Amino acid sequence: MDRVLFGDNQFFGVNHMSEEKARAQAMRFQDTSAIIKVLDAAYQEGIRTFMCTTHDRVGEICDYFRTHRDRYPDYAFYPCMPYAHKYANAVTEYGMLEALKKFLPEEGSLGAMLKGGMALANKDVEKILQLLVDAEMKMFRGLPTPVIFLQNVITDLFLGLNLKPVLRMFHDHVRNAYGAEPGYITMNLPRLLDVLDELGIENPIVCANINKIGFRMCGGIPAYEQAIAQRRFRPVAMSVLASGAIAPREAIDYVCRQPRIESIVFGASSHANIRHTKQLIDELSLAPQ
Numbered sequence: 001m002d003r004v005l006f007g008d009n010q011f012f013g014v015n016h017m018s019e020e021k022a023r024a025q026a027m028r029f030q031d032t033s034a035i036i037k038v039l040d041a042a043y044q045e046g047i048r049t050f051m052c053t054t055h056d057r058v059g060e061i062c063d064y065f066r067t068h069r070d071r072y073p074d075y076a077f078y079p080c081m082p083y084a085h086k087y088a089n090a091v092t093e094y095g096m097l098e099a100l101k102k103f104l105p106e107e108g109s110l111g112a113m114l115k116g117g118m119a120l121a122n123k124d125v126e127k128i129l130q131l132l133v134d135a136e137m138k139m140f141r142g143l144p145t146p147v148i149f150l151q152n153v154i155t156d157l158f159l160g161l162n163l164k165p166v167l168r169m170f171h172d173h174v175r176n177a178y179g180a181e182p183g184y185i186t187m188n189l190p191r192l193l194d195v196l197d198e199l200g201i202e203n204p205i206v207c208a209n210i211n212k213i214g215f216r217m218c219g220g221i222p223a224y225e226q227a228i229a230q231r232r233f234r235p236v237a238m239s240v241l242a243s244g245a246i247a248p249r250e251a252i253d254y255v256c257r258q259p260r261i262e263s264i265v266f267g268a269s270s271h272a273n274i275r276h277t278k279q280l281i282d283e284l285s286l287a288p289q
Contacts, residue, residue, distance in 0.1 A: 001147065005078065006042045007267035008108050010050040011035050018123045032060045041271035046252040051265050061141040076139055080149040080185060082132040092129050126169040133173060147205060149183040150173045156187055159195060168199045181205055188218040193231050207236035207265065212254040215242035228258050236263045248280055256284040275289065
């Protein structure tokens with residue numbers, strides 16, 4: 001994985017500290033061209049990976065990159081799925097079966113729909129998740145997706161419900177169907193690592209909040225620091241700035257001092273902030289520990 005990944009929260013009105021800022025960002029990025037402009041700025045600063053949800057608007061971004069592959073020959077996407085809000089809204093509007101049908105791939109949709117109906121009838125969570133992964137991967141066709149993440153809402157739901165085999169199914173399906181590395185996003189890093197060890201998933205890619213103030217770090221800072229230092233996995237740090245609660249240099253210095261963190265994902269909406277954050281990560285990653 002690249003050291004620096006670019007996230008998408010700022011494009012779709014997600015800010016965990018300020019609803020007002022989230023609304024302002026959502027208004028600013030109503031036009032996809034405004035998103036592309038920011039992604040271009042990140043590309044100019046050497047960031048080659050977009051870690052994104054499967055928000056409907058991401059489909060428009062994928063269309064743009066497919067059309068202009070010659071401009072971005074080394075660009076990759078790390079999809080994060082399923083996008084829970086999209087499905088929750090669809091189920092409310094259409095019902096469970098019609099919601100699944102709405103998001104299924106066009107090819108073989110009848111067979112997939114029958115499979116989906118059987119899965120619902122049998123309450124087979126593994127088959128339903130597999131269908132949703134296949135449906136959401138459709139928007140990334142023809143684009144490099146070397147890592148595919150399970151969203152934290154789903155990862156942590158399965159942890160809470162003790163549905164451990166579903167996490168293994170995701171791992172196997174991503175590898176077998178897409179030739180990609182499976183990744184897991186979580187708000188409970190220590191617990192997830194225990195379960196993945198139990199499932200025999202070796203050296204997993206796990207993305208979690210890692211920041212100096214323990215923002216959204218279930219289990220607490222000491223448990224995370226111990227896991228990063230001692231457990232065998234590939235950590236991806238997110239929310240390193242704690243949604244702006246920590247000054248950039250202080251925040252990134254803390255994360256870069258943690259051993260073995262492979263990647264840092266951040267979001268920004270201006271070229272100046274992208275450049276500044278990228279330069280800080282580059283500088284502090286090389287600093288003596």
